[in-house]
Amino acid sequence: xxxxxxxxxxxxxxxxxxxxxxxxxxxxxxxxxxxxxxxxxxxxxxxxxxxxxxxxxxxxxxxxxxxxxxxxxxxxxxxxxxxxxxxxxxxxxxxxxxxxxxxxxxxxxxxxxxxxxxxxxxxxxxxxxxxxxxxxxxxxxxxxxxxxxxxxxxxxxxxxxxxxxxxxxxxxxxxxxxxxxxxxxxxxxxxxxxxxxxxxxxxxxxxxxxxxxxxxxxxxxxxxxxxxxxxxxxxxxxxxxxxxxxxxxxxxxxxxxxxxxxxxxxxxxxxxxxxxxxxxxxxxxxxxxxxxxxxxxxxxxxxxxxxxxxxxxxxxxxxxxxxxxxxxxxxxxxxxxxxxxxxxxxxxxxxxxxxxxxxxxxxxxxxxxxxxxxxxxxxxxxxxxxxxxxxxxxxxxxxxxxxxx
Numbered sequence: 001x002x003x004x005x006x007x008x009x010x011x012x013x014x015x016x017x018x019x020x021x022x023x024x025x026x027x028x029x030x031x032x033x034x035x036x037x038x039x040x041x042x043x044x045x046x047x048x049x050x051x052x053x054x055x056x057x058x059x060x061x062x063x064x065x066x067x068x069x070x071x072x073x074x075x076x077x078x079x080x081x082x083x084x085x086x087x088x089x090x091x092x093x094x095x096x097x098x099x100x101x102x103x104x105x106x107x108x109x110x111x112x113x114x115x116x117x118x119x120x121x122x123x124x125x126x127x128x129x130x131x132x133x134x135x136x137x138x139x140x141x142x143x144x145x146x147x148x149x150x151x152x153x154x155x156x157x158x159x160x161x162x163x164x165x166x167x168x169x170x171x172x173x174x175x176x177x178x179x180x181x182x183x184x185x186x187x188x189x190x191x192x193x194x195x196x197x198x199x200x201x202x203x204x205x206x207x208x209x210x211x212x213x214x215x216x217x218x219x220x221x222x223x224x225x226x227x228x229x230x231x232x233x234x235x236x237x238x239x240x241x242x243x244x245x246x247x248x249x250x251x252x253x254x255x256x257x258x259x260x261x262x263x264x265x266x267x268x269x270x271x272x273x274x275x276x277x278x279x280x281x282x283x284x285x286x287x288x289x290x291x292x293x294x295x296x297x298x299x300x301x302x303x304x305x306x307x308x309x310x311x312x313x314x315x316x317x318x319x320x321x322x323x324x325x326x327x328x329x330x331x332x333x334x335x336x337x338x339x340x341x342x343x344x345x346x347x348x349x350x351x352x353x354x355x356x357x358x359x360x361x362x363x364x365x366x367x368x369x370x371x372x373x374x375x376x377x378x379x380x381x382x383x384x385x386x387x388x389x390x391x392x393x394x395x396x397x398x399x400x401x402x403x404x405x
Contacts, residue, residue, distance in 0.1 A: 027097030046241025049215035059088025211329030
């Protein structure tokens with residue numbers, strides 16, 4: 001191979017790790033063939049964001065699916081490796097070393113146990129196993145492997161699709177989302193571009209109020225905003241390469257108009273499309289140089305906005321991220337009695353079950369049975385419902401015993 005595999009960049013290059021003949025990929029005798037087989041699998045997905053997500057989750061170089069990703073100036077510096085970095089499937093196999101095409105169910109279960117021991121949450125392990133199963137399902141269909149080693153009994157592993165931990169995503173209220181929009185409008189730089197950057201920030205947060213994924217926001221082009229059926233809509237490319245039309249609210253329309261007008265003013269006016277032009281479309285949210293904003297940059301920008309959003313965001317600013325606003329869209333919509341089928345279509349969920357999982361609005365003080373149980377217990381202690389028994393009161397049936405202060 002012409003370049004050393006990025007998948008192995010964190011591996012210790014020592015004789016104990018590398019076997020005879022291994023130069024680029026420990027345990028693999030024909031790395032070029034394996035790379036072609038993996039590229040064939042990734043090419044099935046029309047959405048570049050999906051390809052990059054799967055490649056990253058498995059420990060593959062994103063340059064394989066996005067040749068321009070590593071060009072100088074195109075992306076911000078790579079983030080520090082997280083605690084699961086070395087446990088991405090292909091890095092884990094390389095350390096054994098093991099040719100991934102020779103992996104068995106025993107190997108996959110050992111890998112899952114390693115993830116669990118490293119602190120990977122159930123949802124993370126579910127997602128990583130699903131990605132691995134999709135890969136091996138393709139390799140089995142192509143005749144590269146005899147069977148899918150990731151086709152495991154998920155119930156026994158505690159990874160059944162019905163076994164879902166409570167979402168760790170912070171639940172944002174409508175008031176908190178409004179505070180984010182207001183904070184985004186405050187200029188963060190000085191000079192002739194201050195207004196442009198402020199309006200872009202507002203447009204970004206406004207787009208998130210539509211329940212869009214961050215990858216869907218960064219993938220939007222200016223041409224994706226148009227009128228259909230007499231309404232302004234966005235043509236959004238979601239998971240699985242499927243497009244959906246998202247209705248544009250007045251809030252979003254106003255934010256986009258203000259940003260695009262300022263952008264065209266700074267750039268000297270929008271350049272008309274050339275006849276027969278088939279080049280890349282203009283991104284909806286653009287860098288100063290006209291490129292597409294990266295997910296990392298926008299994620300960081302939202303966190304900065306949250307930190308200056310005032311008392312509404314106290315205690316949660318460091319937990320705000322783009323998916324939190326997608327989560328807020330579902331929660332607020334259902335709290336306003338929107339039909340769940342409509343919300344499902346809005347956010348592009350494949351099933352209503354996924355939308356229901358977002359509906360943490362059902363878990364409120366008014367919908368919990370905890371107070372009913374407490375009232376029943378208190379009634380047995382001689383107190384009326386909803387009234388706490390003072391700590392100094394002797395415990396029933398235990399004269400002389402008092403609660404600790």
